[in-house]
Each structure stands twice: as structure tokens, then as C-alpha cells.
Amino acid sequence: MLPWGESTGLLATLFNFAFFYPLFMAWLWMVGGIWYFFHWERRIARTPEEPPELDEYPGCSILLPCHNEGGQVRETMDWLLKQTYPNFEIIAVNDASTDDTGEILDEFAAEHENVRVIHFSSNQGKAMGLRVAAVASRYEFLFCIDGDAVLNKTAIQWMMWHFLNGPRVGAVTGNPRIRNRSTMLGRLQVGEFSSIIGLIKRAQRIYGRIFTVSGVVSGYRKAALHRNRYWNTDMVTEDIDVTWLLQADHWDVRYEPNALCWILMPETLRGLWTQRLRWAQGGVEVLLRYGLKALRWRQRRMWGVVFEYTLSVIWAYVMATIFFLYFLGLLVPLPETLRVASILPEWNGVLLGVTCLVQFAVSLLIDSRYEKGLWRIYFWVIWYPLGFWLISMLTTVAAVPKALVKGHGERAIWTSPDRGVRP
Structure with a gap:
């Protein structure tokens, strides 16, 4: 029993779960991340700039869905064209942009033979853009990059290595790194992508399946996508959805930390809220659509991911209940069994x-081989639990009803995100 408010009965159970769940998961992710590092990463005596030599270099298609990316897409295209991989095409989709995105993409297509552009007259959404580009592609291997991302010049070769050495590999997710870090929110997200997202992907690779590829940088085998009808257009997060679809079809999904991709993230509370609400709703939608099917014996490798995410949703509602009871108790008298005397943590905090x-220390130590100077943001990550755990709790609580009332088959279309403060 925890000492918070001398709670008893059901309330003590809620407090215990609210405390022990994040504690258990943190240590599970650390153990899994360290295991992954020594099992796979440590054996590769290479830096991201030294990709492995391949026995062959089959053609691949880079799919670039864009919507109002005029301020970023030129830099994105410049870096895509610098890829060290020798045989690739770029298929850019201009999804009814209202800025100069289409004109910029047409300029690149006129200058480079391996660049093609598809224009949509109305907003169709990222998933539809990817589907059309995939059908128009010439090659079996597809790599999807966001229109505001900067892909490291060796990333394609690193991800292709997995496809050529694993016939059951259906998708490979890269390693997103934060570009904009001029504000506290930006610095916190640098630590988050290293200590939370990167560490979770490593741990999930050890104990079964990955929850999601990173939609900003991912590779796919077209045959795997074709068997599963490509990306669903009615899911808020097409990357989570396609990850579950492929793994349910017994395709392997891998994580390649050397495939670096530099991305822009929100640096305002409003932008962060919108992004995290979308992520949370996407996770809930996938859980509602595939959760029960994933509990079948044939899908047993999915059980870890299903239970992990289900418990995270329950944790969010438990925390919300504790906060609600505390503030309600300040307004009206509550029975002793429901009274939360304090939400300030003691030894447990x-x-x-x-x-x-x-x-954070473990993850930054592992990730320091991919990005120098990460320890400079160690001070900032101290504040991560206070802000980001609260946002995660609130967005999850808000996401469940949104996912429940969303109409089946309703098209998910583009909205321009907050891309942070750039120096």
C-alpha cells in the first residue's frame, strides 16, 4: 500500500497501479534496450556513415507525400537526392497543397530523371498519397519519408540491408532525430525520442512485436503491403495501422537505429497537444479494430504489444480518476474510501x-553513438515526467471517446502540423 493519503481498499489499488505500472515498464524497457544493444547493435562495428556493403542493389522507390510543405520540401528533396544507395526513384505526391509545394516538386522533376510528381486536386490524406505512389512505383522496395524531414544519406542502404537478409521482413523503421531544439519543449523531445521511443522499439524487438514503425521514416516490402491492401485511409495514424496489419500477417518488422532521419516537432503546447492527441487516437483505433483478433493463439507474438498498450490506456484513466477525486474532494465532502488527501508523491515519487x-542515462548512453552531445540535454529531461506524462494521460483519456465515435470508413485527411521554432 502506498502512503498517499493513507488510502485503503479500491483507492489503494488505484494508487498502487498508478505507481508500479510506469516503474515496471521503465525497467522492462531498460533491460530490453540493453539486451538489444548487446545482441545486435554492439556487434556492428560501424557508424551511421558506414553502411554495410550489399550483395546486390535492387531498385527502390522513395515515396514522399506532401501537403503544404513549401518551406521544407526543397531541403528534403536535396537530401533524398544525396542518398548513397545507387538505384532509386522518388515519387512525390502533392496532396492539394495551397502553397508552392507543387511548383517546387515540379522543378525537381524537370531537373532529375528519377523524380516523378503526382498532383491531387483535393485533400486525400497521407494514406491515400502513399497508396497511389506505391501503385505507381516501379520497384519492390518502398521507403516513405515525410515532406519536412531530412533523411541521412546512408539511411536507405541501412534499411535495405534488412530486406535483403530477411525474406520475412515486411517493414523496417528508422531512427528519427529531433532537428529543432531551441526551446524547452524541443529539448525535452530530444530526450524523449532517445529514452522513450528508441528504447521502447529496442525492447519490443526483444520480446515480440513493435507497436509502430515511425511514419516519418520507414521502409516496406511491396509484396507485404499488397497482401494487406496497403495503407487504410480511414485510420488517423496509418503507420500504427499498417504495422499491426503486417505483423498480424506474420511479417517481421525491424528497427534500424543507424537509419537516421532528422525531423521537425511541435514546440508550442497547442501543437504538442494536437500531435499527441492524434497519436493517442490512432493507437486506440488500432486497439479497437485489431485487439481481440491479436489475442488468438496464432497471433501470440502480438500479445506483449496488445497488453502493453491496453495497460497504458488503463493507467491514463486511473491517473485521471485519482486527479478527479482529489479536486472533487476540495469542493465537496467525500466518503473516506474515496477521499484523496494528497496527490503529492512521497518516497514513491x-x-x-x-x-x-x-x-534517460541508459538510453542516452546507447544513442550517443548516433548523435554526439546528447548529454547536454540531460538536465532538461528531469522535467519530462511532470509535463509529458500529464499530456500523455490527458490525450489518452480524450482519445478513447474520439476513437469510439469516429465513423467507420471516415477518410483521414491532412492538417498542417506545428513544426516548431527553427533558428
Whole structure:
């Protein structure tokens, strides 16, 4: 029993779960991440700039869906054309942009024979853009990049290595790195992508399946996509959806930390809220659509991911309930069994804080081989649990009803995101 408010009965159970769930998951991710590092990463005595030599270099198609990316897409295209991989085409989709995105893409197509552009007259959404580009592609291997991302010049070769050495590999996700870090929110997300997202992907590769590829940088085998009808256009997060579809079809999904991709992230609270709400709703939608099917014995490798995400949703509602009871108790008298005397953590908060710092230290140590100077943001990540855990809780609570009331088959279309403050 935890000492918070001398709680008893059901309330004590809620407090215990709210405390032990993040504590257990943090240590599980750390153990899994370290295991992954020594099992796979440590064996590769290469840097991201030294991709493995391949026995062959089959053609591949880079799919670039864009919507109002005029301020970023020129830089994105410049870096795509610098890829060290010798045999590729670029298929850019201008999804009814209202800025100069289409004109910029047409300029590149006129200058480079391996660049093609598809224009949509109305907003169709990212998933539809990817589907059309995939059908128009010439090659078996597809790599999807966001229109505001900067792909490291060796990333395609690193991801292609997995496809050529694993016939059951259906998708490979790269390693997104934060470009904009001039504000506290930007610096916090640098730590988040290393200590949370990167570490989780490593751990999930150890104990079964990956929850999602990173939609900003991912590769696919066209045969795997074709068997599963490509990306669904009615899911808020097409990347989570296609990851579950492929793994349910017994395709392997891998994580390649050397495939670096530099991305822009929100640096305002409003932009961060919108992004995280979309992520949370996408996760809930996938859980509602595939969760029960994934519990079948043939899908047993999905059980870890299903239970992990289900527990995270329950945790969010447990935390919301505790906060609700506390603030309600300030307004009206509550029965002793429901009274939350305090939400200020005691020894348990210290333990969670220390665990968080250890997790950040482990992840930054692993990720330091891919990005130098990460330790400079270690001070900032101290504030991560206070802000981002609260946002995660609130967005998950808000996402469940949104996912439940969303009409089946309703098209998910583009909205221009907050891309942060750029120096």
C-alpha cells in the first residue's frame, strides 16, 4: 500500500497501479534496450556513415507525400537526392497543397530523371498519397519519408540491408532525430525520442512485436503491403495501422537505429497537444479494430504489444480518476474510501524520479553513438515526467471517446502540423 493519503481498499489499488505500472515498464524497457544493444547493435562495428556493403542493389522507390510543405520540401528533396544507395526513384505526391509545394516538386522533376510528381486536386490524406505512389512505383522496395524531414544519406542502404537478409521482413523503421531544439519543449523531445521511443522499439524487438514503425521514416516490402491492401485511409495514424496489419500477417518488422532521419516537432503546447492527441487516437483505433483478433493463439507474438498498450490506456484513466477525486474532494465532502488527501508523491515519487533519470542515462548512453552531445540535454529531461506524462494521460483519456465515435470508413485527411521554432 502506498502512503498517499493513507488510502485503503479500491483507492489503494488505484494508487498502487498508478505507481508500479510506469516503474515496471521503465525497467522492462531498460533491460530490453540493453539486451538489444548487446545482441545486435554492439556487434556492428560501424557508424551511421558506414553502411554495410550489399550483395546486390535492387531498385527502390522513395515515396514522399506532401501537403503544404513549401518551406521544407526543397531541403528534403536535396537530401533524398544525396542518398548513397545507387538505384532509386522518388515519387512525390502533392496532396492539394495551397502553397508552392507543387511548383517546387515540379522543378525537381524537370531537373532529375528519377523524380516523378503526382498532383491531387483535393485533400486525400497521407494514406491515400502513399497508396497511389506505391501503385505507381516501379520497384519492390518502398521507403516513405515525410515532406519536412531530412533523411541521412546512408539511411536507405541501412534499411535495405534488412530486406535483403530477411525474406520475412515486411517493414523496417528508422531512427528519427529531433532537428529543432531551441526551446524547452524541443529539448525535452530530444530526450524523449532517445529514452522513450528508441528504447521502447529496442525492447519490443526483444520480446515480440513493435507497436509502430515511425511514419516519418520507414521502409516496406511491396509484396507485404499488397497482401494487406496497403495503407487504410480511414485510420488517423496509418503507420500504427499498417504495422499491426503486417505483423498480424506474420511479417517481421525491424528497427534500424543507424537509419537516421532528422525531423521537425511541435514546440508550442497547442501543437504538442494536437500531435499527441492524434497519436493517442490512432493507437486506440488500432486497439479497437485489431485487439481481440491479436489475442488468438496464432497471433501470440502480438500479445506483449496488445497488453502493453491496453495497460497504458488503463493507467491514463486511473491517473485521471485519482486527479478527479482529489479536486472533487476540495469542493465537496467525500466518503473516506474515496477521499484523496494528497496527490503529492512521497518516497514513491523519489523512486520514480530516480528510475526516470536512470532510464534517460541508459538510453542516452546507447544513442550517443548516433548523435554526439546528447548529454547536454540531460538536465532538461528531469522535467519530462511532470509535463509529458500529464499530456500523455490527458490525450489518452480524450482519445478513447474520439476513437469510439469516429465513423467507420471516415477518410483521414491532412492538417498542417506545428513544426516548431527553427533558428
